[in-house]
Amino acid sequence: MFSKKETGVVKSIVILFMIIFIGSSYSWGELLFEKAEFSSRRQKLMDMIPDGAAIILGAYHPTGYKAFFQNNNFMYFCGVEIPNSILIIDGKNRESILFFTISEREARGEGISINLVNNPEEVTGIERIYPRERFSSYLSRLSSRMDVFYTSYKPQELERECTSEKFRTLQSDMTLNLWDGRLTRELRFVDLVQERFPQMEIKDCSGMIRDLRMIKTPAEIELIKKAGRIGVKAHNELMRSTEVGMYEYEISSLFEYLCKKEGANELSYYTIISSAENHPYLHYHKYDRLLEDGDFIVIDAGPDYGYYDVDITISYPANGHFTPRQREVYQAAYEVQRTCMSLYKPGVTREEVRDKVKSILKEKGYDLSKDVFKKRTIIETGGFTHFVGMAVHDVGGGPANWGPLKPGMVFACDIYAAFPGQKLGIRIEDTVLITEDGCQNLTQGIPRSIEEIEDLMKEKGLVRTVKEKGLY
Numbered sequence: 001m002f003s004k005k006e007t008g009v010v011k012s013i014v015i016l017f018m019i020i021f022i023g024s025s026y027s028w029g030e031l032l033f034e035k036a037e038f039s040s041r042r043q044k045l046m047d048m049i050p051d052g053a054a055i056i057l058g059a060y061h062p063t064g065y066k067a068f069f070q071n072n073n074f075m076y077f078c079g080v081e082i083p084n085s086i087l088i089i090d091g092k093n094r095e096s097i098l099f100f101t102i103s104e105r106e107a108r109g110e111g112i113s114i115n116l117v118n119n120p121e122e123v124t125g126i127e128r129i130y131p132r133e134r135f136s137s138y139l140s141r142l143s144s145r146m147d148v149f150y151t152s153y154k155p156q157e158l159e160r161e162c163t164s165e166k167f168r169t170l171q172s173d174m175t176l177n178l179w180d181g182r183l184t185r186e187l188r189f190v191d192l193v194q195e196r197f198p199q200m201e202i203k204d205c206s207g208m209i210r211d212l213r214m215i216k217t218p219a220e221i222e223l224i225k226k227a228g229r230i231g232v233k234a235h236n237e238l239m240r241s242t243e244v245g246m247y248e249y250e251i252s253s254l255f256e257y258l259c260k261k262e263g264a265n266e267l268s269y270y271t272i273i274s275s276a277e278n279h280p281y282l283h284y285h286k287y288d289r290l291l292e293d294g295d296f297i298v299i300d301a302g303p304d305y306g307y308y309d310v311d312i313t314i315s316y317p318a319n320g321h322f323t324p325r326q327r328e329v330y331q332a333a334y335e336v337q338r339t340c341m342s343l344y345k346p347g348v349t350r351e352e353v354r355d356k357v358k359s360i361l362k363e364k365g366y367d368l369s370k371d372v373f374k375k376r377t378i379i380e381t382g383g384f385t386h387f388v389g390m391a392v393h394d395v396g397g398g399p400a401n402w403g404p405l406k407p408g409m410v411f412a413c414d415i416y417a418a419f420p421g422q423k424l425g426i427r428i429e430d431t432v433l434i435t436e437d438g439c440q441n442l443t444q445g446i447p448r449s450i451e452e453i454e455d456l457m458k459e460k461g462l463v464r465t466v467k468e469k470g471l472y
Helices: 002-021 034-046 072-078 105-109 114-118 120-124 134-142 163-176 185-196 204-212 218-242 248-261 324-343 348-364 452-455 462-468
Strands: 052-057 085-090 097-100 128-130 150-153 199-203 270-275 296-300 303-305 313-317 382-389 410-419 424-434 438-440
Touching: 034 072, 034 085, 034 120, 034 204, 052 072, 052 185, 072 085, 072 204, 085 134, 097 134, 105 114, 114 120, 120 128, 128 134, 150 185, 185 199, 218 248, 218 303, 218 313, 218 424, 218 452, 218 462, 248 270, 248 296, 248 462, 296 424, 313 324, 324 348, 324 410, 324 424, 324 452
Parallel strands: 052 150, 097 128, 150 199
Antiparallel strands: 052 085, 085 097, 270 296, 296 313, 313 424, 382 410, 410 424, 424 438
């Protein structure tokens, strides 16, 4: 029979799996942060646009049966999760204006705070709030008092989206498609503003927003840390629960359950699982393999907690025991990853980290001419791949766009390589914060050494516990 603890675990699994498949969302109350946090962000943007006003568009209602998700830029500046809202940040007059229209019935149905709806100035700290229907007339009056409107030309980020990747996809599939040709919502808005107010200069403020979002505040860091703790706990359980004879889709479902059980409202991106012949495809997510004895697995997955993401990847043998070749490849990547982590600090560049890692490994006696070190992504990137924040590939671009690291930057340290002819791939990835004097691993707590992984995989996981009682 189950012990009381095991009974509680099983009941939680059954109930929460039902919740996940029915659909879930997380209520954050009135605002995600204190209103002073949002006010500070708006003030910083005002400092950048003293000659005009920025227009930040909120997300539309969802078109399918899924929870509303505010776009990241709108959420960043005011934290209001109301569909069809518009925010004006006026740098010339040093004030903000919020436009939204929502009935109390609709608000209750969407889990939106009634206090926010009825007392928006008090809750948000925004100076003036009007019904959305007054936006056009307000913009017309504003155009007579200044010469410049700012808005983001980049597409909005919704859940599991990254703005630069989304822009490239929309350009290819829609704007440049000879049988479509539509502009993005944002560029169509730019055209409409220019058409209706031809005297105005319209400027792109996406670069300004990028610069603000690249440096995380203490409040943002706390949410990313929470997401990190959730992700670490979930990944550790995946290692315990994995066994030969499982399908990859079982692992994917388990990860989503574990994250939502801990309060995550979404995943940062679809869970990536590669094994055997799929290792060369770094974003493989078909979950179509039955794990076999000897398979080596790469799982890249992270939760979204309160609009903030982490990026984590683990690699391990399906049967819990490394072969000599798996051990050789994994140990090389692990040495590079922890050496990179020891070097990150303010002022250092990608190139400096790369060169120092090579020097340190040579001093330790590693032969860098071996194939395990010749893959470009093992050493040449210095572990730098992309920023992490409100999107898993956060604004700021890739390593080619970076200068020296600065306190408050959060990025993925990602060491990976694939060996197609050997049906072998390796990836070790953590989310890293640059502090005033070094760095902090925000996804600390995952077994990373070979010995730690093999020890953890000897433990009984949730899947085995449920299977033993015939409930899986």
